[in-house]
């Protein structure tokens with residue numbers, strides 16, 4: 001009997017061992033006791049290895065980085081598809097998840113590869129029942145490989161070495177969503193976001209900020225000038241996932257933000273980040289899609305941050321898989337509403353173009369590491385952090401955006417032919433731009449710029465600009481070949497936000513019109529903003 005039992009156990013053990021991955025599917029953190037993160041070459045080797053073992057993955061690329069590295073995208077589907085047309089015809093929700101936009105925040109990169117393994121070869125095969133998943137594990141390829149120690153001290157030197165935040169041109173890829181000055185942003189929008197039009201966009205980061213005590217924090221795409229329905233849906237979804245991860249994995253997730261110890265202790269306020277569409281996630285509410293920001297908690301160890309990020313992305317995919325039809329309905333209705341609002345209310349309806357952050361709600365049971373105050377030698381107050389976790393009630397969460405300046409929604413815009421850079425940028429965003437086929441005279445609303453203000457300091461290579469002035473009604477002549485943007489289109493809200501002169505994150509902000517306005521003498525007299533709008 002003993003002998004048989006021994007044989008049975010040995011057999012069971014062998015079978016169990018065989019059900020796991022072959023070594024070529026192990027990730028760099030797993031092979032290094034979580035002291036290292038994957039290089040670009042290691043990511044590419046993993047993708048090739050898993051492609052050779054699964055018939056449900058198609059490897060493509062969104063283009064090349066400034067240093068010529070491929071930016072890989074893996075399309076997971078059953079049956080396997082290779083084109084956006086097939087994806088759209090499938091009737092399934094399309095979900096895009098990317099890691100490593102900031103190459104010091106590497107948890108998303110590893111988590112995405114773990115998910116691929118589980119979905120294609122492991123226990124999560126059901127996640128391809130109702131959805132098509134696009135994974136971009138290593139969005140910022142070049143800077144990933146510029147690994148060195150000590151770049152993000154908040155991460156406890158875990159992993160030991162990481163890459164740079166910016167891309168290899170020195171741009172922050174998560175501030176490039178409007179101006180599109182990097183090959184990465186251009187590749188993402190023209191090869192993935194445009195053609196595949198994912199219903200859900202997820203950007204995986206790691207915060208290096210506040211010592212709240214959540215394992216991971218999230219934020220939706222802030223709604224501002226977009227359709228509110230996608231925002232409302234996202235909030236409900238994120239709150240549901242927060243409950244699920246607590247039950248399933250005992251992980252504590254919460255909304256994204258920062259507090260300032262010097263403002264008050266215990267904290268009275270918790271602030272999210274800005275609403276601007278230069279942040280990729282924020283652009284998705286202007287596109288009538290669902291955008292989700294994920295921020296792992298920097299101060300945990302690498303393996304813990306990976307687990308939190310993995311669990312969040314997994315539960316997003318569990319949700320999208322079961323809610324495939326509902327998400328498609330919500331986004332389709334938001335597209336229709338954008339068009340309908342312009343058709344029915346152009347010239348009357350107003351939308352915000354400049355926003356300020358205001359309180360959204362009170363947070364109770366807010367978890368945070370505790371601080372102790374002391375008096376410095378010079379008499380000023382100081383604080384040091386302890387390892388004690390406390391729970392604070394009545395913390396005001398600032399995560400709503402109210403319009404400070406509104407503008408009338410037009411039927412469309414006319415852009416003079418000379419401003420082809422603006423028209424090209426709109427097209428790369430996916431906005432439909434047509435040409436005037438003959439010269440015409442039209443009554444239009446023109447913005448008379450009385451003042452052009454520019455920032456004193458450069459941000460992302462720009463002295464950011466804003467204008468003051470007022471709209472005046474004029475009859476104006478337009479030439480054949482001028483650009484026309486009809487706002488009754490799914491990306492109408494995005495075009496509005498980019499083209500409105502007073503927008504806080506539009507083309508004026510990013511200096512597309514400085515040269516023209518300055519040449520016209522804007523500093524000495526009022527000058528007309530060359531993009532005009534029409535309501536009839």
Ligand SMILES: [Zn+2]
Pocket residue numbers: 102105205206
């Ligand atoms: Zn980041």
